[in-house]
Amino acid sequence: MSALSIDIRRKVYGSGAAGRLAIAGLEFEVREGELVCVLGPSGAGKTTTLNIIAGLDSAFEGEVRLTGRDAHRLSYVFQEPRLLPWRTLIENVALPLKGRPDARSAAAGWLDRVGLNGCHDLYPGQASAGMQRRAAIARAFAFGPTILLMDEPFVSLDEKSASELRGLFAALWKAERVTTLFVTHDLAEAAGLATRVLIYSTSPATIAADIAMPAARGAASLKEAEQMLRLALQRAAGSGPAAGDRSNFEPGPLGIG
Amino acid sequence: MALFSREISREEEPPLLRGRAGPARAGGKGGRLIVGAVSLVALVALWAMAAWLAQSRHFPGPVAVGAAIGAGIGSGELPYHTAITLARVAASFVVAFAIGSPIGIVLGRFGKLDLFFDSWLILFLNLPALIVIILCFVWLGQNEAAAVTAVALNKIPNVAVILREGTQAMPPGYDEMATLYRFDWWTRLRHVHLPQLAPYFAVAARSGLAIVWKIVLIVELLGLSSGVGFKLNMYFQSFDVANILAYALSFIVVIFVIEAMLLRPWQSAANRWRP
Numbered sequence: 356m357s358a359l360s361i362d363i364r365r366k367v368y369g370s371g372a373a374g375r376l377a378i379a380g381l382e383f384e385v386r387e388g389e390l391v392c393v394l395g396p397s398g399a400g401k402t403t404t405l406n407i408i409a410g411l412d413s414a415f416e417g418e419v420r421l422t423g424r425d426a427h428r429l430s431y432v433f434q435e436p437r438l439l440p441w442r443t444l445i446e447n448v449a450l451p452l453k454g455r456p457d458a459r460s461a462a463a464g465w466l467d468r469v470g471l472n473g474c475h476d477l478y479p480g481q482a483s484a485g486m487q488r489r490a491a492i493a494r495a496f497a498f499g500p501t502i503l504l505m506d507e508p509f510v511s512l513d514e515k516s517a518s519e520l521r522g523l524f525a526a527l528w529k530a531e532r533v534t535t536l537f538v539t540h541d542l543a544e545a546a547g548l549a550t551r552v553l554i555y556s557t558s559p560a561t562i563a564a565d566i567a568m569p570a571a572r573g574a575a576s577l578k579e580a581e582q583m584l585r586l587a588l589q590r591a592a593g594s595g596p597a598a599g600d601r602s603n604f605e606p607g608p609l610g611i612g
Numbered sequence: 613m614a615l616f617s618r619e620i621s622r623e624e625e626p627p628l629l630r631g632r633a634g635p636a637r638a639g640g641k642g643g644r645l646i647v648g649a650v651s652l653v654a655l656v657a658l659w660a661m662a663a664w665l666a667q668s669r670h671f672p673g674p675v676a677v678g679a680a681i682g683a684g685i686g687s688g689e690l691p692y693h694t695a696i697t698l699a700r701v702a703a704s705f706v707v708a709f710a711i712g713s714p715i716g717i718v719l720g721r722f723g724k725l726d727l728f729f730d731s732w733l734i735l736f737l738n739l740p741a742l743i744v745i746i747l748c749f750v751w752l753g754q755n756e757a758a759a760v761t762a763v764a765l766n767k768i769p770n771v772a773v774i775l776r777e778g779t780q781a782m783p784p785g786y787d788e789m790a791t792l793y794r795f796d797w798w799t800r801l802r803h804v805h806l807p808q809l810a811p812y813f814a815v816a817a818r819s820g821l822a823i824v825w826k827i828v829l830i831v832e833l834l835g836l837s838s839g840v841g842f843k844l845n846m847y848f849q850s851f852d853v854a855n856i857l858a859y860a861l862s863f864i865v866v867i868f869v870i871e872a873m874l875l876r877p878w879q880s881a882a883n884r885w886r887p
Contacts, residue, residue, distance in 0.1 A: 411788045429792060437789045441807040441885040450803055451793035480887035498793060 358424070358534045359385040359408065359502055363417040366403060377403055378415070379559035385502075387423055390528060390535045392545035394584065395555025395563075396592050401538040404560075405431065405504045408536070421502065430500035430533075432508045436491035438479040444490045445475040451498045465493040469523060485516035489523070496527060503535040509544070521547065542588070546580040554584075554591045563591035672854040680858035689843075694862055697832065697839040700756070701825045704763035708820065711764065712771025713813070717805070719772065720779025733776075736769040741827050745834060754835040763827045770823070771816045778812030779805075810882040817875060821867060 366378035377400045385391050393401050406412040408419050409431050421427040438447045449462035466475055469489040479487050488508060495503060508524075509517040525548055528535065539545055545552050546568070554564040564587045568580060656674050663673030672680075684690030719726040719733075745762040752758035782805070790800045832841025840859050847855040 409788075409792055411791065431789075431792050433785070433789070435785065437785050439786060439803060439807070442803060446803075450795065450799065453795075453799055478885040478887070480885065494793075 357384045357422050358387045358389075358427075359536070360420045360422060361385075361404070361408065361417075362419075363404065363407060363415055365416040366400065366407070366414075376559040378561075380561050381417075381555075383553060383562055383565070385534055385536055387534055388532050390537060390548060390550045392549035392552045393536065393538045393555065394540065394542070394545055394552060394588055395560065396557050396588075397540065399555040399558050400560040401555060402434070402506050405506050405536065405538060408502075409504055424501055427501045428499055429502050429504065430495035430498045431504040432491050432495045432506065434506045434508070434510060436479070436487040438487055438490055438494075440479050443476045443478055444471060444482065444486075447479070447490060448494045448497050451494060462493070462497055465497040466490065468496075468527070469493045485512055485520065488512065488516075488520055492520075492524060492527070496531060496533075500533055503533045505535065505537040507539055507541075509541075524548070542581050542584045543577075546577055546584055552584060552587075554587050556591050563587075670851065670853050672857065676854045677857045677861065680854040681862060684855070684858055684862075690859065690862055693838060693840050693843050693859070694866060697825070697828055697841065697863065698866060700759060700763070700828045700832075700839065701821075703760045704767065704828065705820060705824050707760060707764040708767035708771055708824070709816070712768040713775050713816075715768070716772035716775025717779050717809070720776040720782075726776065733769055733773060736765075737773065741766045741830065745827075745831050749835045756836075759828070759831045759836055762831055763824055766827050767820055767824055771820065774812050774816045774819075775809060778809045782808050807882070810879075814875070814879050814882070818871075821870065821875075825863065825867065 361381065361383050363378050363381040365376070365380075367374045368377050369375055381400070381404065393404070395401050403412065407415055409429055438444070439450075442450065445459065445462050445466060448465055449458045452458035452461055455461065463475060466472065469492055471486060471489055471493065474482065474486060477486075479490070482490070492508070495505075509520050512520065521544060528548075537545075537548065549568050551568060552564075552566045553562055554566070555561070556563040566584070566587060569576065660673050660675075663671050663676075681690065719729060744765050748758045748762035748765070752761060786804050786808070787800075790804045795804065828839070829841035829844065832839035833845045834841075836842055840863055843859055844856055847853075847859075
């Protein structure tokens, strides 16, 4: 059953002659219970897609439909945690739940689930970058979303914290099974988390590839999946220099040699 | 040998950085109080010396002014008029913020309105206080309402401009988060906007307090029969400088107390989240 159907015919940044066509004919669906990772060259309109779905950007031609339920609730884990720095972690998680009698205890429960027990009353400025991401994830899940949007949520963390958080997110997602659209540029992340991977073409973005991922993955097949995604991404990027491909590297005018 | 000499030189090498925090000094707050007191005593001493050198009836020293303050308090006149002026300051201050801050926030949020009203704001910002006061007295009569209106009108554009800048400076990220998580307008105002505007409110309040009480004095001097401004006018007729300074000093003390008892604690409460 489809939960989200996207048909963005045109999205232009700027206006007139200076306008840049970011998306042209982007069409896909996300089914209930899927975890779809979006991969693509940077500047390909991945974050723009999330902002359009979230209703934060309405300057586009096309349609976004939330289907299959009477009412959808969206949560969005932004690239930066976007916690209110003047509110404690627990207040940050509880604020979207305002109106629910158990807002505070629900928030406390979610903070515990993301491993922030004992840190409820810290201000974000007193917490590490990793702890702030955890709180942002707690806020997103606590809101009780039917659709979860994630925009490179583990970027700019050190590899150890990033992989810890990836593990945490995978466990939470398995327990909650929220329909998720997950933007990343990390192939291993996509290979490890996704049930399906969408690959964007270079800007203006369309869908270059739509790849279903096998359900159970061992370490070996994980490597294979990553390799497959790398190839697909290179194909999508077309003639541009592909990531990791350094064979045509030439030293610049200042190069020694 | 070379190794040996290098080791010696390393020992003499100064460290790149040296921490400057010594062992915790007793009472940082107490230290600040002492410095403040010493500087105040120095100022009074300077004044006493200047007055002694001038030897003029029109330049009384601290003792004469102190005596005038004592007499004013004894008769009850000084506290009475100071209280009246303070009440006018408070009323104008509240009115100016109640009207000026929503205007500023709305202008900061809606660019088109800002475009339209910007010239109005510049006009009111540059309208001389005296003209506003005279017009208020002419149109509304010489009463309290006119006085408070005149002072508030002088402060409103200032509050509006400061809060407009503050609103425009807010990054959109928190607002997007609030939209997504469906904050109602009150939650958004209280938890997202006001904390970001707190420093701008503090600036407006600080500069406001200083400017408002000066304008209140002019209003009192021009058209009312009570308050510090009215008394200053009276003492000016008789060139009674000791009493003029007595009233001025008492009011400055009152403002000092407000700053220390209200503004500072509020500001440090508003800033407790800063790491």
